[in-house]
Amino acid sequence: METRIKIGVSRCLLGDRVRYDGGHKRDPFLTDTLSIYVDYTPVCPEVEAGFPIPREAFRLVGDPEKPVMITSKTGKDITDVMEKWSQRRVRELEKESLFGFIFKKDSPSSGMERVKVYNEKGMAEKKGVGIFAGIFMQHFPLIPVEEEGRLHDPILRENFIESIFSLKAWRETLSLRKSMAYIIDFHTRHKLLIMAHSVNHYRLMGRLVAVGKGRPISEVYREYEALLMEALKLKATVKKNANVLQHMMGYFKKDLSLYEKKELNEIIDQYRREYIPLIVPITLINHYVYKYEQGYLRKQVYLNPHPIALKLRNHS
Numbered sequence: 001m002e003t004r005i006k007i008g009v010s011r012c013l014l015g016d017r018v019r020y021d022g023g024h025k026r027d028p029f030l031t032d033t034l035s036i037y038v039d040y041t042p043v044c045p046e047v048e049a050g051f052p053i054p055r056e057a058f059r060l061v062g063d064p065e066k067p068v069m070i071t072s073k074t075g076k077d078i079t080d081v082m083e084k085w086s087q088r089r090v091r092e093l094e095k096e097s098l099f100g101f102i103f104k105k106d107s108p109s110s111g112m113e114r115v116k117v118y119n120e121k122g123m124a125e126k127k128g129v130g131i132f133a134g135i136f137m138q139h140f141p142l143i144p145v146e147e148e149g150r151l152h153d154p155i156l157r158e159n160f161i162e163s164i165f166s167l168k169a170w171r172e173t174l175s176l177r178k179s180m181a182y183i184i185d186f187h188t189r190h191k192l193l194i195m196a197h198s199v200n201h202y203r204l205m206g207r208l209v210a211v212g213k214g215r216p217i218s219e220v221y222r223e224y225e226a227l228l229m230e231a232l233k234l235k236a237t238v239k240k241n242a243n244v245l246q247h248m249m250g251y252f253k254k255d256l257s258l259y260e261k262k263e264l265n266e267i268i269d270q271y272r273r274e275y276i277p278l279i280v281p282i283t284l285i286n287h288y289v290y291k292y293e294q295g296y297l298r299k300q301v302y303l304n305p306h307p308i309a310l311k312l313r314n315h316s
Contacts, residue, residue, distance in 0.1 A: 004039050005168050006096060008136075010104035011044035013148050018044040022054045025104060027148045034161070037307055041096050045109040045132040049085035051078075060108045064117045064127035069108055079131070082109060086135040093136075097171075098143055100164040103133050105149035112137070112147045142229040143167075154315035155235060158306075163232040165306045166193065170228060178217045183224055184209055192302035194231050196244045201231035242272040245281050248297060255292040264288075279313040 012019050015026035030040075047053060056074065060067035069079045104110040110130045117128035129137075137145055144163035151157045173186045187194075187209050195202040205227050212220040245268045249261075256264065267284055270276045282303060289297045297303065306312060 003168065003171070005037060005099045005164055006039045006041060007164065008041045008043055008093065008096070008098050008101035010102065010107070010110045010148075011042035011047070012104060013102065014040060014042055016042065016044070018047045018053055020046070020053075020055050020057045025148070027151075029151065029157075030102065030148065033310065037310070038099075038164075041093070041098065043089065043093075043110075043132075045082065045086065045089070045130075048089065049082055058108045060115060060117045060128045060131075061119070062117070064125060067117045067128050067131075069131055082131045083135070086132040089132070090136055090139040093140075098140070099167050099171075100144040100146070100160065101136060101140075102151065103130065103145065103147045105147040107133075109133070112145055112150075142225065144229070144232070154312070155237075158312040158315075159232070159235055161310065161312060162193070162236070162305050163229070166190065166228070166232055166301070169301070170225060174221070174225075178221060180209075180212050180217065180220070183212065183220065187224075189299050190228075190301050192244050192248065192300045193305055194228070195247070196236040196240050196302060197234045198231045199240075199243075201227055201234075205231070238272060238274060241278055242268060244302065245271070245285065248285055248300075251294055251297055252288055252292060255294075256288065260288070277314050279311075282313060 009030065010025075012023075012025045013027045013030055015024050015031060017024045019025065046055070046058065056071040058069055058078065059072050061070055062068045068077055069082050070077050103112045105112070106115060107130050108115060108128075109132045111128070112133050113129060114126040115128035115130055116124040116126055118124050133145075144160055144167065146156065146160040151160065169190070170186065173182050176182050187205060191202065191206075194205060205224060208220065208224055208227065249256075249264055249268070252261075252264075264281070264284060267276070267281045271278060271281050285297070286303055288294065289303070
């Protein structure tokens with residue numbers, strides 16, 4: 001199955017003038033770069049819920065755990081309208097088979113985290129979640145989500161994009177007849193990628209695959225998917241990546257010359273010290289994979305988890 005990756009996105013981030021003031025918040029990375037690899041399903045909660053352009057700005061007030069949405073000048077309570085529309089919209093989005101969603105930061109409808117919630121004195125605390133964003137995340141707990149502001153962080157950007165490409169690979173496995181053989185194949189190819197995010201999940205998923213033949217296959221699939229997406233939410237840090245790089249080096253212990261071992265060790269150490277980006281040791285290991293025909297590592301998604309043109313591993 002070859003499927004385009006479809007991602008939901010706050011419509012203003014694509015340059016559409018749907019904000020309360022008639023403006024937009026076009027994000028060049030989303031429109032000019034990521035759009036080459038994904039198709040967008042744009043969503044503007046406030047416009048789709050029936051509010052005009054331009055309109056009064058909205059704000060969240062009250063309890064950060066269950067805030068009320070009001071118009072900022074007239075104080076009209078529009079919570080019920082927004083919640084009912086959001087519940088309908090997420091049910092509609094089930095048909096889209098989304099691989100992820102990118103929200104607008106700070107938005108009272110679409111902010112994923114740290115949205116301002118005002119108390120009775122008019123003081124704001126950044127403890128809220130936008131009404132639509134909260135309902136979406138509750139309805140689709142396994143789908144990767146991010147905000148455009150956080151995507152400016154290179155580590156969070158790579159983490160999100162790695163997650164959506166991994167989910168694509170998993171759904172391609174789901175499209176096949178349910179079989180432990182397909183789960184084992186997927187897990188074998190993604191082992192090092194999972195390890196780079198969470199050694200604990202790597203072990204849990206390994207045990208699940210090992211004993212899976214004695215359990216109902218649908219149950220194994222559900223549990224494996226939940227563990228996979230849970231693992232991918234955890235950041236692949238420099239320390240975790242360095243551990244995986246050292247692990248891969250072990251596969252060449254009978255192949256590398258003393259000089260090559262010394263060079264690779266030094267490159268990994270330079271990465272660990274954050275002198276060089278991850279792409280440098282990855283490129284060297286990929287070279288050795290082909291030079292020494294290392295079949296197991298050649299299959300590892302970790303070495304090529306997303307299009308190289310996105311340059312996600314070029315940051316130091």
